[in-house]
Amino acid sequence: MKLIIINGPNLNLLGKREPEIYGSSTFEDYFRELQLKFKTVELSYFQSNIEGEIIDKLHEVGFSFDGIILNAAAYTHTSVGIGDAVKGIETPVVEIHISNIHAREDFRHKSYIAANAKGVLFGFGLKGYELAIESFL
Numbered sequence: 756m757k758l759i760i761i762n763g764p765n766l767n768l769l770g771k772r773e774p775e776i777y778g779s780s781t782f783e784d785y786f787r788e789l790q791l792k793f794k795t796v797e798l799s800y801f802q803s804n805i806e807g808e809i810i811d812k813l814h815e816v817g818f819s820f821d822g823i824i825l826n827a828a829a830y831t832h833t834s835v836g837i838g839d840a841v842k843g844i845e846t847p848v849v850e851i852h853i854s855n856i857h858a859r860e861d862f863r864h865k866s867y868i869a870a871n872a873k874g875v876l877f878g879f880g881l882k883g884y885e886l887a888i889e890s891f892l
């Protein structure tokens with residue numbers, strides 16, 4: 756089982772950025788825990804602050820991987836391009852958010868990804884990534 760986690764803008768700052776919302780561990784530390792927990796899964800991780808790089812990565816993995824776990828962060832709410840990429844690839848995508856986007860500002864309630872996602876997880880903190888992996892197993 757080949758899965759990839761794709762994180763969008765500002766998620767490289769996890770651990771430092773608004774810890775009251777996003778928690779205090781870095782994604783790299785959490786990713787190592789995930790690798791140990793899901794030893795049978797071939798798990799990779801990609802992060803970019805650049806919309807086009809996220810689209811390129813979706814194209815690159817979207818016809819060969821078994822699943823994509825996508826936290827497009829702020830681009831979720833703005834990017835028709837990422838939404839179209841999710842629609843255009845074959846690999847199923849689980850959309851994920853660390854925070855409960857529906858308990859936050861109105862602009863975070865809109866997703867350009869959800870309509871073409873296999874499922875959406877939000878509000879479970881980093882644990883949501885684990886739940887997303889489990890959804891593919």
Ligand code: DQA
Pocket residue numbers: 764765766826827828829830831851852853854855856863
């Ligand atoms: C986020 C929620 C987005 O609204 C926000 O822009 C992020 C992170 C989350 O994981 O909760 O950067 O996707």
